[in-house]
Amino acid sequence: MNDSVSNKPKKKPVSPRRREQSRREFLRSAALSAGVVTASLLGFLPVVQGSALRLRPPGALKTPLDEQQFLSSCIKCGQCVQVCPVEAIKLADLLDGFGMGTPYIDARAQACDFSCDGIQCVLACPTGSLTHDLDYPADTRMGFARLDKPKACLAMQGKGFKGLARGPDYKGKLRYEDVDRWTPIPVAEYPYDLEICDLCVRQCPIEIRIAQCASEDASSEAVNTARVAQKVGHECPPKHAIRLEPVDGGAGANAMRPVVLEGCVGCGVCEMICPAEPVAIVVDIDKTTDTV
């Protein structure tokens, strides 16, 4: 055993003080490693608890209950935030743990109304975290709408709606075809006067698009046959998303129920525009049309 020691190149003898210093440095370094790694792993908690689960932008790589792929592929750069014309996308903060810096949508504050038409956030994503597999709003699977509080729903009470859907101070924007087909305007600048409240149906981007396609088809021969013929994929949504149905023995002769249909993509516009407080219709993020 002594041979191996004597074979080593000559080393200066280490003083006890020096040895004590390096022992302390080693312990400090171990503590630093443990501390920093633990801090980073705390980010796992919100993911496990599910409190980081949120309504994500179109194309997010997730199954309704599993965001793992989405969180792993997102590079947290916010390019999707920058391209959204209605500024619907926000970035999650520290309390979302591993979800920090990932994009989400607070539908009640500002839903995704597909004002960009081309799903710009998907095109902006550099990592494919918002998958490029979808081409049109109707291909999206963000969530699925549900009439959460039927008693709060104005239509269920047979009531109409007059005035500003979300009050004068509401900051959210939507696109109104009769104002400007291409530019969103504040909802607070667009008063309604409806005999029966059908805002969730009237403002549904899927329903609006279906109506546009129908009118284009109707005038296709006269206007632009080629344009209509070019339509591929789901540029025109193949299925309806929401409609009002009469309620038998409802709160009045006019009582209507909003019924969510197969075509719903979970964009959240119904939740955003609903004038009831608390909101009557919400988007479930743990469901999509493929899973209900």
Added chain:
Amino acid sequence: MSYFTESLAQLFGREPRRPAEEEISPKVREIHIEKRANKITLAELEAERQAHRAEGEASKWKKRRWATLIAVNLLFVASYYFDVQLLEGALTASRFVGFHMADLNAALQVMLAYKHVVLNLVIGTVTVLVLWLLLGGRTFCSWVCPYHLLSEWAEKIHLWLVSKEIIEEHTFHRGVRTIFYVVFALLALLTGYTVFETISPTGILSRALIYGPGLALLWVLALLLFEVFVSRRAWCRYVCPIGMTYGLVGSVSPVRVVYSPEKCLFGGDCRTVCMVPHVLDATIMGRAKDESVPIGADCTRCGMCVDICPASALKFEVKGLSKVL
């Protein structure tokens, strides 16, 4: 090749070693003998320092660097704020007039966690790799990273507190950064989450600047307080994997600081201002091997040593270019 391996070994945490006498070139041996014989006095050294300061170039590179760092980060902010689409995104990934850019470490974490790479990410990563290969690797740290600037200010307070003996300096083993690098790579690979991004002050600060502040800034504040009261430049020196990634890139970069022992006064000022003083080991009497010693991969090319050196013994060099000129 030995310069390259030595430079990488230091990047991974090994202490620089004193070269054996036969490794030192005869010319440099002569220089060392001559300089040992004619040591300058403290008074002479102080006179040189004052003369250097009087020239007004003692913060030339710092000014350029701070201006660049602030300009790059403001370009991100302004681009979004005024919607001019010049530099979209954040430091983790962006588009410069439409061209994809991806931070090498952020891209690496995503690739390890997601295990699937789309073309845009490849383009962005290669673009940035080539960019920092040409510009010096850890140049990113001192010329772009917003945390570096805050950390520099924290360092000033820290050094003042230490000089007043209000607090003590605590060092760590530099090898711990290599451990962090491996651990965070493995965590990304095994958990499938980009774990490091959760605590990266670079990403947090960049997003806070562009998209508005959030609670995550508290973590950055905690790091800064640690650096003020416990350990000088702790994050950049001992933890950050981003620095390690760019250090690897910088090991083969033509842009670097070069040391000339012939001009050196051996006052050691460069090592006192340097964040990574082990790279300046050659500036210790008897350690330089050649008449011109390129500084190693861990160097952030911040230029503080170039600024402070009263004898111009440390200079920026672009390898190959100086010969052409």
